[in-house]
Amino acid sequence: MNRIVHGVSALASGRILLVDSEQARVDYLENIFSFIDYKVKVVDDFAELQTQISSKGEDPCVILVHGSDLDESELEKLIKKIEKMSVKPALLVLQGEDDESSNWKADSRFIGCLILPTRFDDLHDLLHKAQIYREQQLSENLSQRPLELFRSLSGNSRATRHINKMIEQVAETEATVLILGESGTGKEVVARKLHYKSTRRGMPFVPINCGAIPADLLESELFGHEKGAFTGAISTRQGRFELASGGTLFLDEIGDMSMPMQVKLLRVLQERTFERVGSNKTIQCNVRIIAATHRNLEEAITKQKFREDLFYRLNVFPIEMPPLRERVEDIPVLVNDLISRIETEKRGSVRLTPAAVMALAQYSWPGNVRELANLIERMAILFPYGVVDVKDLPEKFRTGISVVEQTGALPVVSISGEEPDTVAAVPRLPNEGLDLKAHLSSLEMNLIQQALDESDGVVAHAAKRLNMRRTTLVEKLRKYGLQRSQESTGF
Ligand SMILES: Nc1ncnc2c1ncn2[C@@H]1O[C@H](COP(=O)(O)OP(=O)(O)OP(=O)(O)O)[C@@H](O)[C@H]1O
Ligand SMILES: [Mg+2]
Numbered sequence: 001m002n003r004i005v006h007g008v009s010a011l012a013s014g015r016i017l018l019v020d021s022e023q024a025r026v027d028y029l030e031n032i033f034s035f036i037d038y039k040v041k042v043v044d045d046f047a048e049l050q051t052q053i054s055s056k057g058e059d060p061c062v063i064l065v066h067g068s069d070l071d072e073s074e075l076e077k078l079i080k081k082i083e084k085m086s087v088k089p090a091l092l093v094l095q096g097e098d099d100e101s102s103n104w105k106a107d108s109r110f111i112g113c114l115i116l117p118t119r120f121d122d123l124h125d126l127l128h129k130a131q132i133y134r135e136q137q138l139s140e141n142l143s144q145r146p147l148e149l150f151r152s153l154s155g156n157s158r159a160t161r162h163i164n165k166m167i168e169q170v171a172e173t174e175a176t177v178l179i180l181g182e183s184g185t186g187k188e189v190v191a192r193k194l195h196y197k198s199t200r201r202g203m204p205f206v207p208i209n210c211g212a213i214p215a216d217l218l219e220s221e222l223f224g225h226e227k228g229a230f231t232g233a234i235s236t237r238q239g240r241f242e243l244a245s246g247g248t249l250f251l252d253e254i255g256d257m258s259m260p261m262q263v264k265l266l267r268v269l270q271e272r273t274f275e276r277v278g279s280n281k282t283i284q285c286n287v288r289i290i291a292a293t294h295r296n297l298e299e300a301i302t303k304q305k306f307r308e309d310l311f312y313r314l315n316v317f318p319i320e321m322p323p324l325r326e327r328v329e330d331i332p333v334l335v336n337d338l339i340s341r342i343e344t345e346k347r348g349s350v351r352l353t354p355a356a357v358m359a360l361a362q363y364s365w366p367g368n369v370r371e372l373a374n375l376i377e378r379m380a381i382l383f384p385y386g387v388v389d390v391k392d393l394p395e396k397f398r399t400g401i402s403v404v405e406q407t408g409a410l411p412v413v414s415i416s417g418e419e420p421d422t423v424a425a426v427p428r429l430p431n432e433g434l435d436l437k438a439h440l441s442s443l444e445m446n447l448i449q450q451a452l453d454e455s456d457g458v459v460a461h462a463a464k465r466l467n468m469r470r471t472t473l474v475e476k477l478r479k480y481g482l483q484r485s486q487e488s489t490g491f
Pocket of ligand 2: 187188252
């Protein structure tokens, strides 16, 4: 998934399509935009613009149209065309120095107006607005991709099934949801899924990373500001609360929010109103709040780093994401889905042998699903359309693998002193202890896989080898996602 970076000062560079026929103005704008790393493509009229945006590979982030060149019917046509684009560019109107004051300036079909000569701060604000508009487009665009790949929380473990059930139950309510869990466990996946399962799905999902934005800028980023509210506030700007109106605001890394900002947020949650920085006008807030953090908020409360009252406001419906090492049964399904994602995005493909998947179940995954996603991506690059076996995995996933191939993660000693090649061998409990449930699951998965391999995938034969009923084995295969892994990887 594309991660959207929510910076306030860092503007993403991109392509701008400029519709203007006056050379002096074009030169001026080309100079400015190239200075801030934007590429400008100049077109003379609307006909050429239509051709440009239809051409393959042309993905402008901004379309800038000179106001005097505008014609209502052509503008209508252009807007219809833009509507069809999967990620729509931000449409801006340009008002030249000598132009009569333009009535396009207040036209809501434009994201904003660039008045010449411009100042850096004005331009920066305008491009920032265009950037947020694009971010929204991108996050909405993700929602249009196959639901099961990008909005679903893949996994067959009991924990993941339970979380999916909770999402179904709470999505349609207006309850504030607090998602907790280690980094990379899928908190944002859950937040997006909640939004798209809610009645607000047609409205924006606006994420904001409260930890990534400097404390003194967060307030205006959340609530917006009026022109002149502080040095640098050259123009009025909407905040994320306004941008999310009717939809969902995702307050990511809420545990990193400063105490003064927490007070302000609490007020909005209580009163459901806010003001832009520098304004007295009260704005009604119609957003559903979802918050997430990897921090232990209860601990933060005792250290006086997080307000208890805010915690209770947010913690209406908590969802705790378990680390991946506690739900290794999810790994085969996740591997499949992460590969499908790469395929859908046309970034190649790769396959993993069942033994390689088994080896992954032995690893502790400090980076959780994100680490797994990165590994799969890396494998797809190193072995394009190839088959990855245990020996091809990076070293850390192979540690103790010869033992793994026999009995699971742990070193074994034989009771009789013979080679440890039977399940009667007794694993040694490591000094640091172990997660018994996870270990037994991975051992079970490993042995089932071996039985299946030896029975050429015939479940009835494998069940016999394991001395269990066929239906019980089928149930276990479903639980561990082993059948899916076999079917779709062709093993
Ligand atoms: N259950 C899942 N099914 C499919 N993909 C998942 C799942 N969980 C996580 N991912 C993927 O793993 C990556 C990390 O997920 P996400 O960004 O939601 O984690 P996070 O908990 O918000 O992490 P952080 O605390 O670091 O922000 C993403 O690429 C996401 O698509
Ligand atoms: Mg996150």
